[in-house]
Amino acid sequence: MRPYEGYVYAYPHKTAYRPLDPRPPLRDVWEGECADALFLYLHVPFCEMRCGFCNLFTRTGAPAELVAAYLDALRRQAEATREALPAARFATAAIGGGTPTYLEAAELTRLLDLAETTMGVDFASVPLGIETSPATATPDRLAVLAERGATRVSIGVQSFVDAEARAAIRPQRRAEVEAALAAIRAAGFPALNIDLIYGIDGQTPATWRHSLDAALAWRPEEIYLYPLYVRPLTGLGLRAHDWDDQRLGLYRQGRDHLLAAGYEQVSMRMFRLPGGASGTEYCCQTDGMVGLGCGARSYTSRLHYSFEYAVGVRHVRAIIDEFVRLPRDAFTVANVGFTLDDPERRRRHLIQSLLQAEGLDRALYKTRFGADVLDDFPLDEFAGRGWVEEDSAHVRLTPEGLAHSDAIGPALFSPAVRALMGSYDLR
Numbered sequence: 001m002r003p004y005e006g007y008v009y010a011y012p013h014k015t016a017y018r019p020l021d022p023r024p025p026l027r028d029v030w031e032g033e034c035a036d037a038l039f040l041y042l043h044v045p046f047c048e049m050r051c052g053f054c055n056l057f058t059r060t061g062a063p064a065e066l067v068a069a070y071l072d073a074l075r076r077q078a079e080a081t082r083e084a085l086p087a088a089r090f091a092t093a094a095i096g097g098g099t100p101t102y103l104e105a106a107e108l109t110r111l112l113d114l115a116e117t118t119m120g121v122d123f124a125s126v127p128l129g130i131e132t133s134p135a136t137a138t139p140d141r142l143a144v145l146a147e148r149g150a151t152r153v154s155i156g157v158q159s160f161v162d163a164e165a166r167a168a169i170r171p172q173r174r175a176e177v178e179a180a181l182a183a184i185r186a187a188g189f190p191a192l193n194i195d196l197i198y199g200i201d202g203q204t205p206a207t208w209r210h211s212l213d214a215a216l217a218w219r220p221e222e223i224y225l226y227p228l229y230v231r232p233l234t235g236l237g238l239r240a241h242d243w244d245d246q247r248l249g250l251y252r253q254g255r256d257h258l259l260a261a262g263y264e265q266v267s268m269r270m271f272r273l274p275g276g277a278s279g280t281e282y283c284c285q286t287d288g289m290v291g292l293g294c295g296a297r298s299y300t301s302r303l304h305y306s307f308e309y310a311v312g313v314r315h316v317r318a319i320i321d322e323f324v325r326l327p328r329d330a331f332t333v334a335n336v337g338f339t340l341d342d343p344e345r346r347r348r349h350l351i352q353s354l355l356q357a358e359g360l361d362r363a364l365y366k367t368r369f370g371a372d373v374l375d376d377f378p379l380d381e382f383a384g385r386g387w388v389e390e391d392s393a394h395v396r397l398t399p400e401g402l403a404h405s406d407a408i409g410p411a412l413f414s415p416a417v418r419a420l421m422g423s424y425d426l427r
Contacts, residue, residue: 001407003244004227008355008409011348012338012417014297014309015424023333024303026084033288033300037091040121042074042111043293044095045320046102048135059316067103069324070294071110077292078118080331088290090121094129098295101136108144119290123149129191131156134172137180142187153184154193154222159200159207160214167201168228181218191221191276198250199228199243208250212257221276224269225254227406251403265357268405294323298334301345305337315427344414345369350377351412354388355405359396382408 006013046062062070082088093115103111115121129152130145137155145153157177159165165172184192194215198208215223227247255265263271289299297306307323310316340348346369353360365373373395382388387401387408401408413421 001404001411003248003404004229004406005410007226007229007406008351010297011351011409011413012304012344013421014306015426016417016420017304017306017309017336017338018420020305020334020337023335025333026081027332029300029303029305029334030085030088035085035088035288038088039289040090040093040115040119041289041291041293041296042093042095042100042115043291043296044097044100044103044111045070045293045295045316046097047099048102048133059313059320062102062320066320066324067107070320071107071114073294073324073326074111074292075114075118076326076328077331078114080328081290081292082118082120084332085290088120090119090126090290092127093121093123096131099133099136100130101132101138101141103141105140105144108141109148112144112148119292127151129154132180132184134177134180137183139183139187142183142189146187146189150189152191152193152222153187153189154195154224155180155184156195157181157211157215158195158197159203160211161203161207164200164203164207164211167203168197185218192218193222193224194218194220195224195226196254197226197228198254199247203250205250205253208253209257212254216258216261219273222270222272223258223263225251225258225271226269227251248403255403265402267356268402294320301340303334303337303339305334307335309336310427312427338420342369344417346371346373346376347412347414351409354395354397354412355409357396357402359394362393362395377412 045059046067047060095111100111101108112123116123126149128145128148128150130150131154132141133156137153142153158168158170160174160177162172162174181192181194196211196215251268255271258271259265262273264274265271288301289297291298291306294307295309297304308319310319346365349365349368350360350373353365360373362373365371369376374390379388379395382401383390385401385404387398387404389396389398389401397405397408
């Protein structure tokens with residue numbers, strides 16, 4: 001079993017979604033759902049450049065008129081969504097992309113106004129996380145976010161070595177990165193996250209240690225360590241290197257270095273300072289999510305839904321162009337999605353709990369589903385490899401199991417989801 005089968009950040013993956021026929025009204029989709037502590041996710045599908053490793057739903061170089069039209073469409077979607085969920089209350093919010101700070105300061109203000117006035121989010125009391133990049137973390141944009149109460153800013157640095165950034169098709173200079181980090185710290189956000197990538201061409205244990213130490217110099221509340229993936233339809237997807245052992249070695253080096261620096265491990269990727277939880281994490285076991293934007297997903301207990309998905313530049317642009325032209329009525333229904341029956345709900349709870357360092361709470365699972373998780377999902381194969389351990393309260397991954405999260409997660413997908421993903425026409 002190869003250690004890097006795929007990053008499971010949600011289950012099922014969007015490539016398992018299909019057009020819904022008939023398209024159900026949002027009011028019916030959300031009927032009977034607990035809506036008093038929802039997660040609001042706003043998607044901004046724009047970036048200043050396309051990194052070689054990126055498979056996000058995003059386009060580069062969007063002109064001002066397209067950004068304005070996109071924000072207009074978001075307003076129409078928000079109005080239709082709020083009408084369908086009049087009693088919705090939000091406990092957490094996040095803005096992702098793309099690069100949300102591709103928006104200029106006035107455009108960020110407009111986006112946050114929409115969340116507050118239309119969706120009813122009180123940013124004075126609701127944690128807000130947002131993603132940024134070295135080129136767009138400018139003082140004027142950060143000032144807007146700080147004034148509106150953003151609690152967590154995540155910046156994709158990837159490497160503090162200029163040559164490695166270029167190798168990942170992410171042209172940036174160390175000085176630009178340091179200036180952006182200084183601006184974020186000066187703005188006073190409670191939590192800073194720095195993303196780093198291991199497995200880049202030319203990266204060595206010494207240069208990886210250099211990037212780790214450069215990040216630690218800012219003492220960020222969170223650090224994410226991502227393995228480099230070669231994905232279809234991305235710039236690096238045209239290259240074929242098998243460097244699993246190198247990535248595993250760099251992962252273990254990074255993990256041990258951060259643990260020695262006083263960080264705690266939350267998942268294979270996430271490390272944070274004790275007591276540094278930002279409150280912007282999505283809890284799949286208990287929370288519903290309302291997503292706004294053409295690349296956003298929404299989650300109820302029974303249906304996950306979104307718009308069409310793509311990675312290729314031409315298809316992404318076409319989807320965005322269609323999205324900005326949609327009338328308000330088009331946002332009153334769910335378009336593309338996946339219906340979760342009871343076995344899939346159980347499987348989702350297992351996967352997204354097990355991939356966290358704290359593991360799966362057996363009592364919570366039994367309260368929710370009326371069975372013990374190990375009766376529903378025997379994990380003998382993983383236990384035999386030394387990847388899973390259990391006690392009366394939890395089932396969790398061992399340190400070596402966490403290192404193989406990207407093999408364990410995909411291995412737990414249902415046959416139905418695997419079949420849908422395998423038959424998806426990747427665009």
